[in-house]
Amino acid sequence: MSQTYSPSRPLRLSEVERWDIETDVAVIGFGISGACAAIEAKNAGAQVTVFEVAAASGGSAALSGGEFYLGGNGGTPVQKAAGFEDSTEDFFKYLMMAGGPGADEARVRRYAENAVAHFHWLEAQGVPFKGTYLPGKWLEPMTDDTLVWSGSEAAWPFAQQAKPAPRGHAAQMVGMGAGRTIMERLTAKVESLGIETHYSSRALALVADEENRVQGVVVRIDGEPRRIRARKGVLLCAGGFICNDEMLKTYAPAARVGDWPVTGGNDDGSGIRMGMSVGGAAIHMDQFFITRPFFPPESLVKGIFVNERGQRFINEDVYHGRATQYILRQPNQRAWLIVDNAIFDRPMTRPDIEVAAVGETWEELEQELGLPTGELVHTVEAYNRYAEAGSDPVCHKDAKWMQPLVEAPFAALSYCTTDFPGAAFTLGGLSTLPTGQVLTPEGAVIPGLYAAGRCACGLPRWGDGYSSGMSLGDSSFFGRQAGRHAAIGE
């Protein structure tokens, strides 16, 4: 037992003298993808064993806002009740746009066609949805309502190509953080099914034969490495790599500006590295979600972002995470939200936001911010003209969110990266089929290996296109696909 294990090197089958535990499906990680995979595999008749590095279930999902991005098939019951029709094709188109240049059509298609059924499945597992709609611009409901606009659906260029609908479905809970509720219910379901779970158990390395067919996994349980035989498959549901600074430096250096990682603390990339150790491809590893939310209050959506050139650079009615990605690309990552007295407020998540400048005139504000003379003045003058006309030819913001900025004093709220921490997690991960089967760089299936959740590169794979609920939606849905496929091969 003096052997040193590494996620980057599989234990060869020939080195396994005996198995300590035997099961059909070994699930690594008890976050949302692991929970859903375990439930589905068990229901399909497999023996399932879950290994979780933390002392309790939950993973990063338990710290999340608890929204699922769902729609299509005419709409979920909640969308329909609120009067929104949502065709599969519009839902599909939005998800393809949101997936960016590397969108995975097969995955998006399967999700778009089955998301309504997935909503019912989640309900059946005990995830509570009140079924009510909350209008407005929110990060997630602060009430116990269900349905919110949680992406860039209604904003250019998305709305021009896919008919918008609200698709964020939050679990019922008053206040932020309904992810906790979701994970409590899914954990209860896993327990009620009698699925064997090992906590405080770290997966150390995969076990594979000489052909890299995965046979099991080595897990440290009670301080000892145990060889787990997984007859039908190992499911990597161990999260992303936002906690691993070395991996961030290597794969997603730009993400290191996000100084507020969204994680339960165990997104160390070890699941991804285990997959790579048997030839799995890790894809879109540079992509990450990041946000510095500027709404609510939604009055701030009526402000305009400008960079240090005094230029606008984004339609401010987009998802806050998309706006943040654009801020990161501005010169010196400096940007300010410019407001007048009529809309002035402080963002809910940053009540102590740095007010970088205040002025009685635009000239004064421009000067205080050190912007090139005349640029902010021009930008506001043009914007006010567009607002009057109800059309924004520069950034295509919807008229609903435009009103002339004319009431002094004027102010600039700092969204410079040095002034405002960004919440971030990684989007890159193992390349998989919609079944969860892990692929090599050449697209060959690695027998016996599955990945889901942020261990895999899923629906959300492009920071510019992220919408709240995409990661939970993807993790739960494709966790299920992986669990089912591992159990019964379909």
Place this chain on the structure above:
Amino acid sequence: MSQTYSPSRPLRLSEVERWDIETDVAVIGFGISGACAAIEAKNAGAQVTVFEVAAASGGSAALSGGEFYLGGNGGTPVQKAAGFEDSTEDFFKYLMMAGGPGADEARVRRYAENAVAHFHWLEAQGVPFKGTYLPGKWLEPMTDDTLVWSGSEAAWPFAQQAKPAPRGHAAQMVGMGAGRTIMERLTAKVESLGIETHYSSRALALVADEENRVQGVVVRIDGEPRRIRARKGVLLCAGGFICNDEMLKTYAPAARVGDWPVTGGNDDGSGIRMGMSVGGAAIHMDQFFITRPFFPPESLVKGIFVNERGQRFINEDVYHGRATQYILRQPNQRAWLIVDNAIFDRPMTRPDIEVAAVGETWEELEQELGLPTGELVHTVEAYNRYAEAGSDPVCHKDAKWMQPLVEAPFAALSYCTTDFPGAAFTLGGLSTLPTGQVLTPEGAVIPGLYAAGRCACGLPRWGDGYSSGMSLGDSSFFGRQAGRHAAIGE
């Protein structure tokens, strides 16, 4: 011999019944990194065998402009003769900035300290340098001169942090494409050293033991897979993956807009995949070089790029490849170079460029381009004011390249991606030490395996920071390091 080989799966040592060829160092690829690696390994006393998939040496280097990015230590003889002092620290700083957020300090340090010695080494191998300086803004010398400004050294923000110097050193040849000359000379050197070379020989898979220690490589020679034992190491010098559309889709989808791949035709990513098959990390796989050169003639540097909002977005005196990266990020990837009659010309590499609009007034040009009313007019008015004042507070273009655009007619040259093919190659590759040793995702050395050239992720690893000569400089210098380390372990 009915076995199917894949770059993504190593042949296990236990499956090798006999070796067909034995050598110390097996070099895969006879482009510039392979040539330099072979020379250095041979000179260090090793038996070296080179395997090249094409029927002749050259690789993509032979199709390149033939520039090496060199400086530091007070300057190369050519820099000094032209009156440029270039400290190691300034050279280092520029390379660190050019490497972007994932810059590899150890690699940059070794290169910056040894680039002048490398210049002498290249000369000693027979690479001809005339030793003369050609002022101005060029892609590469059309004359047989040596030294040109080949990056963004003199432009914001680089010049503000690192004292600029011209560092592109081109091999002597009249006209474009001095890479051919370089590869002719290096090939002659390899031959004169009696290094064994196999052409039309495709590397099929690595040979590794159960611990992924690399022992050799399978190469198809005369239609038959041959097992090559490499006692001291296999050197992957097989290029990048710009020819592999599946890999581009997976790893660098944005690069697919580059419809003019810079390659000898064999950059199929197989070298990178072989490295990954034994646990090598592939890093910065999303990054790529791309350019739509807008100069020469340098008069066009005095124009201004605007996007479909009518905004400027880059100081136009930067390297053409950096400007192109910025164009790709503009809304709908549309941008135009705006010129007046005084500077009007057509870019040398695109004499049939689409003139998208011509006008006697800026209002007319703006309208013809369909830009928001008043935006281009404002942008030009402000730019002309800045040009008069000799200072560009918006984009920080150097005053040298600024003159008011006042002589009608005015014109817009289209740099919209749909109108102008982009030359592109990939920058992501295997993670290596400065010695060329390939690393796992956890930073462990894979015994017996080296990578150099675009098979590795080298100095150039950030599209925004590329400068002409970086890839040849990196490939030749770090090819040498790999050859030497494989031969004698230092």
